[in-house]
Structure formats: C-alpha cells, structure tokens
Amino acid sequence: MKIQQIIIAGALLVSVNTFAQKDELKALKKIYNKEEIKGADLADYKSLVEKVQPLAVEEGDKVYANFYKCMIPVLEYTAIDKTMPPLQIQLAFAKFVSPSAITELATGLNATLDYEKKTGKKIQTEDINETISSFKPELLNFAVKLGNEKKYKESGDVLYAIYQLDKKDQEVLYYAASYATNGKDYDNALIYYKELRALNYTGEGTLYFAKNKVSGVEESYTNKNVRDNMIQIGTHLSPRDEKIPSKKGEIVRNIALILIEQNKIDEAKTAITEARKENPEDVDLIVSEANIYFNLKDTINYKRLISEALEKKPNDEVLVFNLGVTCANANQFEDAEKYYNKAIELKPDFLNAYINLADLVLKPDVKIVEEINKLSTSDKDLKRYDVLKTQRQKLFQKAMPIYEKAHQLDPKDEDIKSVLKSVYSYLELSDKIKALKAEN
Structure with a gap:
C-alpha cells in the first residue's frame, strides 16, 4: 500500500x-x-x-x-x-x-x-x-x-x-x-582552416568599385547591381571591377605553417603535398609549399619551387619580387637585385620593389660607416676615409633615383621622404631638400 x-x-x-x-x-x-x-x-x-x-x-x-x-x-x-x-x-x-x-x-x-x-x-x-x-x-x-x-x-x-x-x-x-x-590561438585556427578546406572554400569573387562624388573616396561593393545603381542615380562615378583571387593556397599554406609552429613538420609537408596532388597546376599552392621551405630556412628548395611557379607564370611580378626577398635574406645580393629589377620591369609602379631595391643598394653603407667610425686622424686613416667617402657617395648616388621614384609613387610615405632627405643631405643637394620640404 x-x-x-x-x-x-x-x-x-x-x-x-x-x-x-x-x-x-x-x-x-x-x-x-x-x-x-x-x-x-x-x-x-x-x-x-x-x-x-x-x-x-x-x-x-x-x-x-x-x-x-x-x-x-x-x-x-x-x-x-x-x-x-x-x-x-x-x-x-x-x-x-x-x-x-x-x-x-x-x-x-x-x-x-x-x-x-x-x-x-x-x-x-x-x-x-x-x-x-x-x-x-x-x-x-x-x-x-x-x-x-x-x-x-x-x-x-x-x-x-x-x-x-x-x-x-x-x-x-x-x-x-x-x-x-x-x-596565436593556433589550435583553433587549425580547426577553422581545416574546416574551410573541407568546405572547398576559395573566397573567389569580384569587388565592384565606384568613386563617391562628394567625398572623392573610392567605395567598394560586393553586389554589382548596387554599385551600378549608384552610378545611375549620379552619386558615384568611375566604376571599375576587381577580381578577388582564390584563398585556397593561402589556407593550405597557413595549415602547414601552423603545423610547423607546432613542430609537426612531417604533417605540414604531407598537407601541402596532398593539396598539390589535387591541384597540380595551382601556382598558389606551389608558392605555399615554397613558403614552407622558406620558413624552414631551406633556401634551395624554396628557390626550386619559386622557379617552378615562375615557369607557369613567368610574368608574375609578385613571384619575382618574392624570389628577390629570399635571395636578399640568403645574402645573395646580386641575385636579389636582378629579381627586384625584373619585378619593376614587369610592373613599373611596384612600390615595394623600388624600396627593397634601394635598401639593397645602401646595404653596404652600414659596414662603411662602422669602419669610418673606427678611423683615427693618422695620414693613413685619412686616406682610407677619402676612399670610403667616395664609396658612400657612389652608393647614395645609385640609390637616389630609386628612392625618388618610390617617392613619386607614394608622396605621402614619411619613411621614404625621411630616407630621401638623408640621401640629399649627404650628397649636399640643398635645392632638392628645399623642394622636398616645400611639399609639406
């Protein structure tokens, strides 16, 4: 009961x-x-x-x-x-x-x-x-x-x-x-990138630009009809389209780089190798694999892969520029100069190529200044000073037109202006310094 x-x-x-x-x-x-x-x-x-x-x-x-x-x-x-x-x-x-x-x-x-x-x-x-x-x-x-x-x-x-x-x-x-x-939340980043890869996400698309008549600022739209409507009603002008490149290579590269960061080198190499098997003609993936070897400081394989990418896209100024960066980092300065000049030849308004090339030209100046600072006032050292001074002048004269071109491409970049003032000052070009200051 x-x-x-x-x-x-x-x-x-x-x-x-x-x-x-x-x-x-x-x-x-x-x-x-x-x-x-x-x-x-x-x-x-x-x-x-x-x-x-x-x-x-x-x-x-x-x-x-x-x-x-x-x-x-x-x-x-x-x-x-x-x-x-x-x-x-x-x-x-x-x-x-x-x-x-x-x-x-x-x-x-x-x-x-x-x-x-x-x-x-x-x-x-x-x-x-x-x-x-x-x-x-x-x-x-x-x-x-x-x-x-x-x-x-x-x-x-x-x-x-x-x-x-x-x-x-x-x-x-x-x-x-x-x-x-x-x-540096690498564990979650790896999960997200792997999910993107599983989804076959590329991020490809088109951005639609038009200049706002009132502000003069170029604005971007993801929808062509919206941009075209702005042109039609007269609030915007100068329409242009810009393709958004595939992010596939970047995603695979980041997966590999995170795995390298986690000291999973073999897994990183496997990830990029599998991706390349799926897309053997994808230049972005070749570059991604090259970047793995770059991070591993394996310059030989990096250059081999960049060269392979260049065979497929010989007129890609970014690839040529990146090869220049690698050569510079490996102290192969003659090759670096060659690649920077090639990048400029392919893209005459390639600002970073001009900056890197000019910096490369002035690279020996650090050692020259160090030696000058160690000199005494002896006759022998004074003669050596004259030699070093001539060497510096030649370096600055060679770098000057490159920095001037960089300044022409981006007149508002204060770093470029600062270096250019130093170059003019050393070469005692007072008129050029005045003209540069008058721009402000």
Missing part, C-alpha cells in the same frame, strides 16, 4: 512540475511576443528562464526553454537606449555579449530550427532567421572592434560563434581563422 502511495505521489509531483513548466513557458512566450521588452518585463523574463530550465522534461519543452534562455543577449541589446552616443551603445553591448554567449545563442537557435524542421511546426523559424539577419551586423562590428583593439583571439572566438549562427557565410569562418592565427 505504501509503495502504491509513493508511486501516486511521484506521478502527482511530475504532473505538477509539468503544469508549472507549461505555465512558465506560456508566460515566457507572452513576454517574448511583446513589441518591446524593457525594465520589469526583462527582469520577469530572466526569472522565468531560470525557473523553467530545470523543469523541462519533454524534448520540445527543453528546446524552447533553451531557446528563450539563449535569446537573453538579443533582448538585452534591443532594450538598450539607442539615443545614447554610439560609444556608450557599444560599451553597453559589450557588457552582455561574449564569445560564449554568442556560441550559446548559435547552439540554441540552431537546435530550435532543427527541431521545428523535424516536427514541421515552424513556430519560431521565421523569427530566428530575422534575428540572425538583424543581429549579425552588430556582432560583426563587435568582432571588428575587438580586432582593432588587438584582441585577436577574442575576435576569432566571436567570429567563429557568428559562423555557427549562419554557416552559409563561410567568409566569416575565414576571418575567424585569420584572427585566431594573429592571436
């Missing part, structure tokens, strides 16, 4: 909990469906979420209890006073948004979408899709803000959580991997 009473009492307890849970879910739904949720309503909502979580037993009730819980950051955001200055809004936003909260939001919303797809009852599906499309830009801004503050790991965490919200947007996953790498 006592056993029967216990069973009945247990059944009654479950029944009471179920009714309480149903009532609280209804109350949550009622608050959630309000046009505006602030103050007391928001407090009641949070309280009900805490109460309903441990009571939910059935699958559907668990799903919706979790849905209401994960939506708290969204409701808190909508409750912010939008008349505040933008900085205060951002600070308020940051108080309740974190990578873990966004991950929880993504998990909860996706679980609800999956459940409603399974049951065929789309109670919250439309609202969830609307929430993702409207809330996502704010989350992206938050991630960018973290990146600008050099909180790269945190930015990568937020971006990956955003990707969980909208897995169609693979570009967000790419940037999550990039920020994670910058933040």
Whole structure:
C-alpha cells in the first residue's frame, strides 16, 4: 500500500512540475511576443528562464526553454537606449555579449530550427532567421572592434560563434581563422582552416568599385547591381571591377605553417603535398609549399619551387619580387637585385620593389660607416676615409633615383621622404631638400 502511495505521489509531483513548466513557458512566450521588452518585463523574463530550465522534461519543452534562455543577449541589446552616443551603445553591448554567449545563442537557435524542421511546426523559424539577419551586423562590428583593439583571439572566438549562427557565410569562418592565427590561438585556427578546406572554400569573387562624388573616396561593393545603381542615380562615378583571387593556397599554406609552429613538420609537408596532388597546376599552392621551405630556412628548395611557379607564370611580378626577398635574406645580393629589377620591369609602379631595391643598394653603407667610425686622424686613416667617402657617395648616388621614384609613387610615405632627405643631405643637394620640404 505504501509503495502504491509513493508511486501516486511521484506521478502527482511530475504532473505538477509539468503544469508549472507549461505555465512558465506560456508566460515566457507572452513576454517574448511583446513589441518591446524593457525594465520589469526583462527582469520577469530572466526569472522565468531560470525557473523553467530545470523543469523541462519533454524534448520540445527543453528546446524552447533553451531557446528563450539563449535569446537573453538579443533582448538585452534591443532594450538598450539607442539615443545614447554610439560609444556608450557599444560599451553597453559589450557588457552582455561574449564569445560564449554568442556560441550559446548559435547552439540554441540552431537546435530550435532543427527541431521545428523535424516536427514541421515552424513556430519560431521565421523569427530566428530575422534575428540572425538583424543581429549579425552588430556582432560583426563587435568582432571588428575587438580586432582593432588587438584582441585577436577574442575576435576569432566571436567570429567563429557568428559562423555557427549562419554557416552559409563561410567568409566569416575565414576571418575567424585569420584572427585566431594573429592571436596565436593556433589550435583553433587549425580547426577553422581545416574546416574551410573541407568546405572547398576559395573566397573567389569580384569587388565592384565606384568613386563617391562628394567625398572623392573610392567605395567598394560586393553586389554589382548596387554599385551600378549608384552610378545611375549620379552619386558615384568611375566604376571599375576587381577580381578577388582564390584563398585556397593561402589556407593550405597557413595549415602547414601552423603545423610547423607546432613542430609537426612531417604533417605540414604531407598537407601541402596532398593539396598539390589535387591541384597540380595551382601556382598558389606551389608558392605555399615554397613558403614552407622558406620558413624552414631551406633556401634551395624554396628557390626550386619559386622557379617552378615562375615557369607557369613567368610574368608574375609578385613571384619575382618574392624570389628577390629570399635571395636578399640568403645574402645573395646580386641575385636579389636582378629579381627586384625584373619585378619593376614587369610592373613599373611596384612600390615595394623600388624600396627593397634601394635598401639593397645602401646595404653596404652600414659596414662603411662602422669602419669610418673606427678611423683615427693618422695620414693613413685619412686616406682610407677619402676612399670610403667616395664609396658612400657612389652608393647614395645609385640609390637616389630609386628612392625618388618610390617617392613619386607614394608622396605621402614619411619613411621614404625621411630616407630621401638623408640621401640629399649627404650628397649636399640643398635645392632638392628645399623642394622636398616645400611639399609639406
């Protein structure tokens, strides 16, 4: 008899909990469906979420209890006073948004979408899709803000959580991997890059540019129709298109570099070898493999692979320039000069090639100055000084037109101007110094 009473009492307890849970879910739904949720309503909502979580037993009730819980950051955001200055809004936003909260939001919303797809009852599906499309830009801004503050790991965490919200947007996953790498969060970066590779993400596309008539600034658009409309209504001019190259090689290269960072050299080589087997004609992958050997300080294999890439793309100024950089780092200065000049021949406005070439020309100057500083005032040393001074003059005269061309290409670069002033000063070209100062 006592056993029967216990069973009945247990059944009654479950029944009471179920009714309480149903009532609280209804109350949550009622608050959630309000046009505006602030103050007391928001407090009641949070309280009900805490109460309903441990009571939910059935699958559907668990799903919706979790849905209401994960939506708290969204409701808190909508409750912010939008008349505040933008900085205060951002600070308020940051108080309740974190990578873990966004991950929880993504998990909860996706679980609800999956459940409603399974049951065929789309109670919250439309609202969830609307929430993702409207809330996502704010989350992206938050991630960018973290990146600008050099909180790269945190930015990568937020971006990956955003990707969980909208897995169609693979570009967000790419940037999550990039920020994670910058933040030295190599374990997660490797996971993200491997996922990108599994998805066969390339990032290829086209950017559509047009110059704003009012600001004079060139603006970019991912949608051609939007850009063309700006031209048509007369607010923009000078349209141009720019192809976004494939990021496939970069992704494989970064996987390999992270593996090298983790001292998994053989795995890194295997990763790039497998990728090249799949895409033997992909020059980016050849360069990626070359960069592995560059990081391993294996100059012979680096040059071999860059040469292979050049055979496929002989007029690629970037490849030629990179080969120049490698030769310079390996103290093969004559070869480096040859490649920098070749890069300039292929692309006459290649600013970095001019800068590197000029720096290369002046490289011996460091040792010359060191020797000059050690000289005494003896007759022998004074004669040696005259020889060294002539050598310096020749170096500066050779470097001067290269720096002048670099300055012509980028007149606002203060570093180039500073070096050019030093060159003019040493060569005692006072008129040129005055002309340079007059540009300010």
